[in-house]
Every structure is written in C-alpha cells, then in structure tokens.
Amino acid sequence: MKEYRTIKQIAGPLVFVEKTEPVGYNELVNIVLTDGSVKRGQVLDTSDELVVVQCFETTAGIGRDSGVRFLGEAMKMPVAKEMLGRILSGGGKPIDGGPEIIPEKRLDINGAAINPYARASPADFIQTGISTIDGTNTLVRGQKLPIFSAAGLPHNDVALQIARQAKVPGSAEEFAVVFAAMGITKEEANHFMADFERTGALESAVVFLNLADDPAVERIITPRLALTTAEYLAYELGYHVLVILTDMTNYCEALRQIGAAREEVPGRRGYPGYMYTDLASIYERAGIIKGKKGSVTQIPILTMPGDDITHPIPDLTGYITEGQIVVSRELHRKGIYPPINVLPSLSRLMNLGIGKGHTREDHKKVSDQLYAGYAEGNDLRGLVAIVGKDALSERDRGFLEFADLFEGRFVTQGIDENRTIEDTLDLGWELLATLPVEQLVRIDRELIQKYHPLYRKGAQSAGV
Amino acid sequence: MLKRISGPVVTAVGFNAHMYDVVKVGNEKLMGEVIKITGENVIIQVYEATDGIRPGEPVENTGMSLAVELGPGLLNSIYDGIQRPLEVLMEKMGSFIERGVTAPGLDRTVKWDFVPVVKAGDSVGPGAVIGTVQETESILHKIMVPPNMKGGVVREIRGGAFTVDETVCTLEDGTTLSMMQKWPVRVPRPVTVKMNPDIPLVTGQRILDSLFPIAKGGTAAIPGPFGSGKTVTQQALAKWSDAQIVVYIGCGERGNEMTEVLTEFPELEDPKTGRPLMERTVLIANTSNMPVAAREASVYTGITLAEYYRDMGYDVSLMADSTSRWAEAMREISSRLEEMPGEEGYPAYLSARLSEFYERAGRVTSLNNEQGSVTVIGAVSPPGGDFSEPVTQNTLRIVKVFWALDAKLSQRRHFPAINWLDSYSLYLGVLNDWYDTNVSPEWNTLRTWAMAVLQKESELQEIVQLVGSDALPEEEQITIEVARMLREVFLQQNAFDPVDTYCSLEKQFDIMKAIRLYADLAAAAHTAGVMPAQILAVRAKNDLPQIKFTVDYKPELERVLAQMKDEFAGLKAGAA
Ligand SMILES: Nc1ncnc2c1ncn2[C@@H]1O[C@H](COP(=O)(O)OP(=O)(O)OP(=O)(O)O)[C@@H](O)[C@H]1O
Numbered sequence A: 001m002k003e004y005r006t007i008k009q010i011a012g013p014l015v016f017v018e019k020t021e022p023v024g025y026n027e028l029v030n031i032v033l034t035d036g037s038v039k040r041g042q043v044l045d046t047s048d049e050l051v052v053v054q055c056f057e058t059t060a061g062i063g064r065d066s067g068v069r070f071l072g073e074a075m076k077m078p079v080a081k082e083m084l085g086r087i088l089s090g091g092g093k094p095i096d097g098g099p100e101i102i103p104e105k106r107l108d109i110n111g112a113a114i115n116p117y118a119r120a121s122p123a124d125f126i127q128t129g130i131s132t133i134d135g136t137n138t139l140v141r142g143q144k145l146p147i148f149s150a151a152g153l154p155h156n157d158v159a160l161q162i163a164r165q166a167k168v169p170g171s172a173e174e175f176a177v178v179f180a181a182m183g184i185t186k187e188e189a190n191h192f193m194a195d196f197e198r199t200g201a202l203e204s205a206v207v208f209l210n211l212a213d214d215p216a217v218e219r220i221i222t223p224r225l226a227l228t229t230a231e232y233l234a235y236e237l238g239y240h241v242l243v244i245l246t247d248m249t250n251y252c253e254a255l256r257q258i259g260a261a262r263e264e265v266p267g268r269r270g271y272p273g274y275m276y277t278d279l280a281s282i283y284e285r286a287g288i289i290k291g292k293k294g295s296v297t298q299i300p301i302l303t304m305p306g307d308d309i310t311h312p313i314p315d316l317t318g319y320i321t322e323g324q325i326v327v328s329r330e331l332h333r334k335g336i337y338p339p340i341n342v343l344p345s346l347s348r349l350m351n352l353g354i355g356k357g358h359t360r361e362d363h364k365k366v367s368d369q370l371y372a373g374y375a376e377g378n379d380l381r382g383l384v385a386i387v388g389k390d391a392l393s394e395r396d397r398g399f400l401e402f403a404d405l406f407e408g409r410f411v412t413q414g415i416d417e418n419r420t421i422e423d424t425l426d427l428g429w430e431l432l433a434t435l436p437v438e439q440l441v442r443i444d445r446e447l448i449q450k451y452h453p454l455y456r457k458g459a460q461s462a463g464v
Numbered sequence B: 001m002l003k004r005i006s007g008p009v010v011t012a013v014g015f016n017a018h019m020y021d022v023v024k025v026g027n028e029k030l031m032g033e034v035i036k037i038t039g040e041n042v043i044i045q046v047y048e049a050t051d052g053i054r055p056g057e058p059v060e061n062t063g064m065s066l067a068v069e070l071g072p073g074l075l076n077s078i079y080d081g082i083q084r085p086l087e088v089l090m091e092k093m094g095s096f097i098e099r100g101v102t103a104p105g106l107d108r109t110v111k112w113d114f115v116p117v118v119k120a121g122d123s124v125g126p127g128a129v130i131g132t133v134q135e136t137e138s139i140l141h142k143i144m145v146p147p148n149m150k151g152g153v154v155r156e157i158r159g160g161a162f163t164v165d166e167t168v169c170t171l172e173d174g175t176t177l178s179m180m181q182k183w184p185v186r187v188p189r190p191v192t193v194k195m196n197p198d199i200p201l202v203t204g205q206r207i208l209d210s211l212f213p214i215a216k217g218g219t220a221a222i223p224g225p226f227g228s229g230k231t232v233t234q235q236a237l238a239k240w241s242d243a244q245i246v247v248y249i250g251c252g253e254r255g256n257e258m259t260e261v262l263t264e265f266p267e268l269e270d271p272k273t274g275r276p277l278m279e280r281t282v283l284i285a286n287t288s289n290m291p292v293a294a295r296e297a298s299v300y301t302g303i304t305l306a307e308y309y310r311d312m313g314y315d316v317s318l319m320a321d322s323t324s325r326w327a328e329a330m331r332e333i334s335s336r337l338e339e340m341p342g343e344e345g346y347p348a349y350l351s352a353r354l355s356e357f358y359e360r361a362g363r364v365t366s367l368n369n370e371q372g373s374v375t376v377i378g379a380v381s382p383p384g385g386d387f388s389e390p391v392t393q394n395t396l397r398i399v400k401v402f403w404a405l406d407a408k409l410s411q412r413r414h415f416p417a418i419n420w421l422d423s424y425s426l427y428l429g430v431l432n433d434w435y436d437t438n439v440s441p442e443w444n445t446l447r448t449w450a451m452a453v454l455q456k457e458s459e460l461q462e463i464v465q466l467v468g469s470d471a472l473p474e475e476e477q478i479t480i481e482v483a484r485m486l487r488e489v490f491l492q493q494n495a496f497d498p499v500d501t502y503c504s505l506e507k508q509f510d511i512m513k514a515i516r517l518y519a520d521l522a523a524a525a526h527t528a529g530v531m532p533a534q535i536l537a538v539r540a541k542n543d544l545p546q547i548k549f550t551v552d553y554k555p556e557l558e559r560v561l562a563q564m565k566d567e568f569a570g571l572k573a574g575a576a
C-alpha cells in the first residue's frame, strides 16, 4: 500500500494531505508516525489536490514527516458473539487483558439507515421497576429514550437501576447490554463497572470505554462501534439489546471541535449545522425489524449544560428521540430519589406498549390523571408562596397536597426497589383516591368503578 | 468526471450541465442533481451516501430534471424523498437502505383497468381527461393529457387492462399516451384559475374546526418544541380531515413514526367512505438518518403528487413533518457550497423557497375544469421552542393559519397543546357563511363567546396569581369555572381515545352549546342571588366530559342538560 509523505497542514484533529491518488470519501486512514506507531482517521473531504483527514485520536506526534496510508474502505469493526463480557476501548481495542476478538464478521461502523418500511412497530412493555418511568413514561422495546440530566445529578444511578431491573414481564428473554462511555471520568466508569460485576451483568454486556482523558475525537466513533455491535447482537444473533450511551454531551463537544477545526459556519452556539443529522445517524439506530428476532433499545444519557433544556444538545436530541426522562435538580435537592420530573418527561411510544394486553386497561387514564393532578398542584405551589395556603379554595388545597404526596410516594423509591407495574398503578390509584372523585375527569366512570379504592373496598365489603 | 467529494455535495468537471439536471454520479451511478455551476465546476447534490466515491470517477448527465412518475398505483404506497418505493427497495436489498439501487415510482407489472372517456375523433387539450382507472375502491383515478403536452385529435384509444407504460391512446400527430406521466418536481403544475378558499377543511378536531379553522386549499403552520404535538396533530389531520387524498411527508423525522402510520392507516376507516385510510394516502418517508439531499427533495416530491390528484378534482391535504428539517437540509447543502449564509446560517433564499412551496397550495379550477384543492399543513420545529427563529418567522409571513403549540400545555398533558391565545386563523371571516348554512347560524356567535371567555380568563389568571381565586368577584369566579370547562371539556381532545379522536361538527356544536347553557344558567342564578359556591357545585357539569367518549351521545347529553336545568331550578328556588 502506498504511503504518502505529503502532509501539508495539521490543525486540531484534522490533517491535510496533498496530491494523492484518488481517495474515497469517508475511507479509513492510517497515519504512521516516525516511531512506527499508527493513528487512525477518516477522509472528510477528497479531491485531487487535497485530502482532509479527521483523526480519531489526538494528533499529538503527527508531523509533516509522518506517513499517510489510505485503506480503500470505510472503517469496519470486527464483531463476534464472544464480545459479550468484554471491555474495549473507545476505539474498539480490548483493554481487559483478554485476547483479541476473533471476528465473525466485519461491519461498517456507520451502519445503514433502516428502511422505514422494514421497521416493526415497538409494542413490548419494558418494566424498569421505576414508577415514574413505567407508570407515566413507559419504555418499550426498540425505543430510544434518553435521560436528560445535568452535572451532579444521579443519572448514572438511574441508568444502572434501569439496566439491572429492566425486563419484559412474561418473557424469559434477557437483555444484553452494550455500554458506551464517552468522556466520563474514571470514577464514574468504575461505578458502572462495579455494578455490572456485582450483579453479574457484565457477562452479557459489551463495554466501550472512552474516558475523560482519552482523545476527544475518538468519541466520534465510540457510539458507532457500540451500535454496530448492538445491531449485530440484535439482528443477527437475536438478542434484545439495551444500549446505554453516556455522556452524549461529550460526544457533541467533540463534534463541535471538529467543526471548528474545519472552519465551518457554525450553527446555534457554535455546534455544527449538521448536528441534527449527525445525532440522528446515532439515535435512529434503535428499533425492531420485521422478521428479525432481536431489538435495539437505546438509553442515551446527556448532561444539559447550565441545566438548560433548550441548549442545542438536549434540544436536538429531544427532536430525534422518542421522548425523554428529565432528571431534576430541584427534586434532587429535596432529597428525592429518583429525582425524575415527570412534567417535562415524555415517552412517545408509551401508547403502543400499555393498556389491555400489555400492562393494564386503566394505565393510560391513570397516567393522564396523575399528570393533570400533579401539574395543577405544582402550579399552585407558586401561588401559595404569594398568597398563603388559606387563600386557596378547598379544591385547590386538595391538589396542593396531592402534589406533595405524588413526589413523596410515587416518585420516591429505593435505589433497589423494583416495583411491578401493578404496584405502580395501584399506588397511583391510592394517591388519586385522596382527591374528590368528581375531580378525576380524565378517567371514565367504568374504570373508576373497577379500580378506585373507594369502590374496590365497597365491592369487597359487599362480598363481591 | 468527479473532482471533489465532501459529504452529500460533490464537484465535477468536464461535462455540459444545466441547473437542476439529474446526473448519475460515480461508478455506482448514484442519483444527484446539479445545484450550482461556477466556471467549469458543476456542483451536484447527491441523493445517496457518497462514502467511498473517489475523484476521477465518471459523471453522466441524464439531461432531465428531477421528476416523479404520476399514474395509478401512487395511493397506498410509501416512497423515499425521490419517489423510490420503499417496499420494493426492501425486497431488493433487505431491511437496510443500501445505495445504488433504483426502482421506478410506479410498478411496471401491475395491470390497471383503463376505461376511455373520449373516443377517436375527439380533440383533447392539455390536462384533458382521456379515461379513468378505479385506483382504489373509493378513488377514481383520472388519466389526463400531461399539462405540458399540446394534445390534439384522438386517432385511437382502447380500454382494457394495461400496465402504466403501455400506450392506451394515440393522437393524430402520432403522439402516444400511457396511463403514466412524468412531472418535474420543482415546477408547479399549471391550473386554469386559482380561487379563493371558502370551504373549511373539516378536521374533527374541536379546537381547529371551532376556533382556528383552515380552508380547503389553505395553508397552516404548526410550530412547537419537541414533544408538543406536531406529529400527533398532523397524523390526526391525516386520519380525520375530510380531504379525499392525503399526502403525508415524513421529512427528516423518526422512522418509527412512519411505521406507526403504516401499521395504523390500513386498519382505520375513512369516516366518509368506510374504506381503509391507507387507500387514500401516499406516504413519503425520508427519515432523519436518510440522505439529506433526498430530504430536501421530499417536500417537492410530495407536493407534486398532491397537485396531480388536485388536477383530477380531488381535495388533497398535504402534511409536511417537519419543514424545519427541510430548511436544515437546505442549510446543510448551502454551507457545503460555501454560500454566504443569511440568518442563523440558513441560505438567503430560505424565505423564497418557503413561499414558493406554500404558494403551491390552493383551491383551483384545473385545466380540465374540475375543482380541486391542495391544503398544506407544515410542522415547524423551532430550536429551543423559540418562535423568533428564521424558519418559523418566514413561514408565518406566508401561511394563513397559525396553530401555536405550547410546551406549558403539553407538559400538563393538555392536548392538543394548541395555545388558544396565540393561535389564529385568517380564514374565519370567509368561512362564517359556510358554518352558518352547514352547521348552525349560532356557530359563529358561540365561537366568539368562547374566545371572549378564554381571553377574560387569562386576564383573571393574572389577578389570581397575585391574590388567590377566593378574592375574585363572584361573577368572575363563575367565568373562571366556565373557562375551565371550555378548556377541559371542549379544547382537550385525546388523539388516542378511539371515540374522541374524531368529533363531528354537530357534536362540537352540541358540546359548546352545553357549556354555554351552564354559563347562562349560572349567570341567571347568580343574579337571582344563588351563592357562587353552589353554582360551582352543580353536579350535572361533571358528567359533561363523558359525552366526549360516548359514540351515541345525544340521549346522555339530553339527560345531563335536563339535570343541569333541574339543579339550577332547585338552587333558584332555594335562594328565593
Ligand atoms: N392545560 C391548562 N390547564 C389549566 N390552565 C391552563 C392550561 N393551559 C393554560 N392555562 C392557563 O392559561 C394561561 C395562558 O397560558 P400560558 O401558560 O401560555 O400563559 P402565560 O403563563 O401567561 O405565559 P408566559 O409566561 O409565557 O407569559 C395560563 O396562565 C394558565 O393559567
């Protein structure tokens, strides 16, 4: 293979190479340093005169004396079933001291778009054991449901609790977990690894670690390696795969860094104008495919800079993913775990996975009513701060108390507390029963007769 | 020959090209379109991924513009942004979209029953109908002389089963016509006259039909932050609006949403014809992870299909979800062209492109003297939910209806989360007459009353925020209650409830009238000295929400209203 020594310029993660033979767009590049070590990159722009290479690693050590080899194909990664239980670097190299992966296949890490016609509609309810998710923001198989968090909040604990507890009731199939860390600290990584080991989850997990002190640009490929692995496990080996990507904010920072190095016209707050499309090429790699056994469910985690949900990273993510679970600093300060604020949270696929035949017939209406009640009570808190509780009508006082109960009992639960969906819904009814029954306008009469504790008790004492 | 490749935009040299020519790029003959010519450099946007393409590979000019195939077989289909049938692509290359595979928009193997409506010796002009095909059970497809052909005298025409590319008609000058025609997507199809819209597109959504109606042939924008209900609202319109044909464009949005439409629509019945909704629908799916140049093309593909059915005399409604992704595709391409960016990096021609697109809506008399319409409803996804950004602002300058989605409402699960104070419809005036004659002469009065109550409430809420609701004057406590009923009973409409997802105009009117009755009785009772607390405690009004979920609601509504009158009569008697 031809090696060029025509590097003209190096700027940030970009290497500009002059006068090469025709080189393909997006093809893989090896840059050979004078000490013989090799760095990998990818072609971003190609013409006869100049080729722009984006390095996946730091450009430290690359000079005009380095050699450049074009490999003639896009970056592929070796995949195999035996990757389960392994720990790899953010660039895909084993770092657990184990042997090299013997590939069963080599796959293009960029994947290809799923034909929308080939998708099957997600419908299997995943019970996470967390009431604010199962009850009011239900996760289903094949969904992409991110956690919107912020610095200093326990999003990792929430993600781990989901990973530990997630199951599809009545199904024996287990999840394989693909975990991709991008720029998280060693300490955070240890927290994840310790939990995976403690629960034995590591055996059915593939871990990719790009830590805070690893090269930032490597983060561009880490999620793609993880998703390529997940797709292989899901669509070729039939696993139901749960992919956890953390922290997408670090990924986006790396994207911004490359954009800046290319001197592109930046979009909002300096992030590239194509960030929506780029993020979609990651998040859309979730789903179920007709005629294939497995599924890919994604839980990306991101930390909102300045707790700002309108920041481009959460904003563009929310526009692509099928909802979001929002972790709130306010609830965390009140000492509530998991501090999930249901109001801005949403699961768009919830309706597909709940109700008769999935969870329970009253699920949707209970959820709607809990929301309405909590929202109303929460609004009244602002008012109480000004006019005092006494100025409230009796009706309003009821909702105010409901909001406290909701946070104290429905939201709050133990870090190892695994509630069944029945527990969650019954708890919801118990709280709703503190409101006058005629205020439950979101629930139809038949369901009230059947599930409202008032009538249930009545029914029992009547011996029915 | 290719000179430079940088993502979806490539530069080629050494061939003669014209703007918007369709070209085949590289050894794999990927489809592309000429979007800029500078000196001998021809800049091409490519509709497929360009990975691995190298400088030096060939480029071939087809000399034609990007065009769609029009003819029987469009309905019931799902296409990508450049009209490749996704079902066929799946058969050819499996579950993932690989590149370099082409498939014609219309199936060449299906035979359609062609019934001539003209005979030898008749003369036919551009747009004239020469025959029909029963495309689906409820849609009669009219085969027309292409508008860009001059027509002539029919020499021979034959009925029977033909594929779309077989000749069915020959003119005296030798021109042959088949059931298929091609039309360049970026060119509006000509019409005889554009008329002013004055008939509503009835959507079955209470807040839309009653407060902010759209006319057939009109334009609407529905902006909102993520999760506020753009897609659900558009899907509800695609399901229940009284259009005869629906073109639904998933432009840079989620794959699973298209799957949802694909699984739901064949199961749902068109309330008017009783036939599966899918039979009147064409889907264009160019999801967020599909090539961005094809996303740019998808809205043009969609509107061209819509115009084609309009030309047959149908009322077509087109949903584009989301026009912001289309604008972003323009921005992405523009920035690769290193054009001088306008506001927030969008190209300077953003505003022109948006108005050209919405201008293709309208109620028209077609070349063959049929009346048809294209109603365009575009979702807008403003970054951070901030409506001051360029796409929202440029859109609002063009469209006549603004349905403003509000995150505060959606977070409370008040759906549809359309803000009743910010939204508007400029068609209200022209539609008054229609509602007068077709629903009730009281309709417009009721509507004005409801808006006034809601407006009043928002003023009162400001006071409540300062002093609490108990401090309000008594009659205003009643106003607050009436407004609550309007919001919770009338405006809220659950798109996922099997009954409430669609509400007939008659039912809308009945519900609104019931609330008005409560308001009137309450005012009278208050004048008669009844305490507000008692008025607010009237039980009958608690039964009103149930009406929404009841199919045969009339008897129950009668009962509730009778009870309401009784209760008020009782209160008045007590006060006297
Ligand atoms: N779903 C709802 N349920 C109850 N009240 C609502 C609902 N939606 C809106 N409102 C009431 O309508 C009023 C107007 O809505 P909105 O929240 O948009 O206005 P706002 O609070 O004045 O907005 P801003 O803070 O942006 O000026 C609110 O003050 C609120 O009291």
Ligand SMILES: Nc1ncnc2c1ncn2[C@@H]1O[C@H](COP(=O)(O)OP(=O)(O)O)[C@@H](O)[C@H]1O
Residues within 6 Å of the ligand: A346, A347, A348, A349, B224, B225, B226, B227, B228, B229, B230, B231, B232, B233, B410, B415, B416, B417, B493, B494, B495, B496
């Ligand atoms: N009319 C409605 N009735 C019930 N739920 C709705 C309605 N409109 C929106 N929703 C809820 O809001 C969620 C987000 O709506 P969606 O249309 O996907 O938002 P957007 O397209 O604006 O991002 C839906 O998944 C659904 O749960």
Ligand SMILES: [Mg+2]
Residues within 6 Å of the ligand: B230, B231, B232, B253, B321
């Ligand atoms: Mg949407």
Ligand SMILES: [Mg+2]
Residues within 6 Å of the ligand: A348, B230, B231, B232, B257
């Ligand atoms: Mg949506």
